[in-house]
Amino acid sequence: MSPLHIVSAPVKEPPALHDRAMDNLKYIRETMERATAFTNISGGGQVAIGVTALAASAIAARQNVFKNWLAVWCAEALVALLLAGWSMDRKARAAKMPLLSGPGRKVAFSLSPPILAGALLTVALYRAGLVNAIPGLWLLLYGTGVITGGMFSISIVPLMGICFMALGAVALMAPPEFANWFMAAGFGGLHIIFGFVIARRYGG
Amino acid sequence: MARQSALKHSTPKKRRALQEVSNPQAEHPAPGLDRLIHERLRLGIVSALAANESLTFNDLKSLMNTTDGNLSVHARKLEDAGYIAVTKSFEDRLPKTEYKLTAAGQSALESYLSHMETIIQQMRNR
Numbered sequence: 292m293s294p295l296h297i298v299s300a301p302v303k304e305p306p307a308l309h310d311r312a313m314d315n316l317k318y319i320r321e322t323m324e325r326a327t328a329f330t331n332i333s334g335g336g337q338v339a340i341g342v343t344a345l346a347a348s349a350i351a352a353r354q355n356v357f358k359n360w361l362a363v364w365c366a367e368a369l370v371a372l373l374l375a376g377w378s379m380d381r382k383a384r385a386a387k388m389p390l391l392s393g394p395g396r397k398v399a400f401s402l403s404p405p406i407l408a409g410a411l412l413t414v415a416l417y418r419a420g421l422v423n424a425i426p427g428l429w430l431l432l433y434g435t436g437v438i439t440g441g442m443f444s445i446s447i448v449p450l451m452g453i454c455f456m457a458l459g460a461v462a463l464m465a466p467p468e469f470a471n472w473f474m475a476a477g478f479g480g481l482h483i484i485f486g487f488v489i490a491r492r493y494g495g
Numbered sequence: 496m497a498r499q500s501a502l503k504h505s506t507p508k509k510r511r512a513l514q515e516v517s518n519p520q521a522e523h524p525a526p527g528l529d530r531l532i533h534e535r536l537r538l539g540i541v542s543a544l545a546a547n548e549s550l551t552f553n554d555l556k557s558l559m560n561t562t563d564g565n566l567s568v569h570a571r572k573l574e575d576a577g578y579i580a581v582t583k584s585f586e587d588r589l590p591k592t593e594y595k596l597t598a599a600g601q602s603a604l605e606s607y608l609s610h611m612e613t614i615i616q617q618m619r620n621r
Contacts, residue, residue: 308614313611316608318542319542319608322538322542323543326543326544326547
């Protein structure tokens with residue numbers, strides 16, 4: 292007869308005090324990061340981007356050569372990028388949180404893939420002679436980036452992305468002579484409208 | 496009696512939350528610790544407000560991923576302690592509740608942080 296072994300249930304030790312302390316500090320840091328990401332989109336910055344985009348669409352509409360039209364919008368993209376970075380940094384500093392901590396990185400990582408895809412597709416469409424599809428494509432892909440980046444932010448941000456995507460979808464189907472109007476309505480109008488709402492509701 | 500019945504008929508998650516609300520000292524942390532903000536949801540509310548000038552009830556609810564009832568109970572405790580200030584107003588005819596961290600709340604969070612750091616430091620010095 293084999294000897295009888297009494298197997299007792301393993302006793303789970305409670306976590307040590309310092310482990311809990313580390314866990315609490317991690318929780319505080321993560322919550323603060325999430326809360327900053329929540330509102331680090333600057334409404335004022337978006338209004339400024341919208342205004343420069345309206346100016347860019349007025350200048351672009353006067354260009355007869357597509358290359359010049361493209362150059363105007365590339366310059367506007369650069370201006371918008373600088374404005375967005377500066378305004379978000381200002382808001383993050385006011386909240387005493389570094390911009391390129393967790394939240395800033397999340398927004399940058401979410402926005403950059405669709406923007407890079409848009410840049411590559413612009414080259415491909417230009418080579419194929421399908422330039423009329425470019426405004427719709429830009430609005431559509433920018434909307435995609437705003438939705439994914441906005442998932443870490445206030446619910447109004449993904450809503451803005453949906454509006455961009457809807458406008459992009461309509462622009463893709465619409466006659467090409469309306470392209471500048473769609474660009475003005477999207478990059479100008481939507482940024483100004485949503486920027487005002489964000490600035491009013493979420494402090495700047 | 497009513498509380499016992501609520502505990503009996505609730506899900507494990509809700510039960511835990513109800514127990515925490517009814518007995519905030521259920522978990523015994525280190526002595527001298529501010530138990531009011533030691534509770535996870537309350538610590539989350541205070542931390543989120545420390546990173547923002549103000550947040551609405553809905554912002555906090557979405558950030559903390561909690562229910563209306565749970566958030567209002569815990570926010571009330573922080574308000575009673577003077578850690579957060581509440582402003583109620585109307586926006587487009589809809590009620591809007593806004594929370595801000597008070598100076599007392601800020602100092603309570605700072606003390607809590609230094610308490611946690613002391614515990615970790617003591618362990619490292621051993």
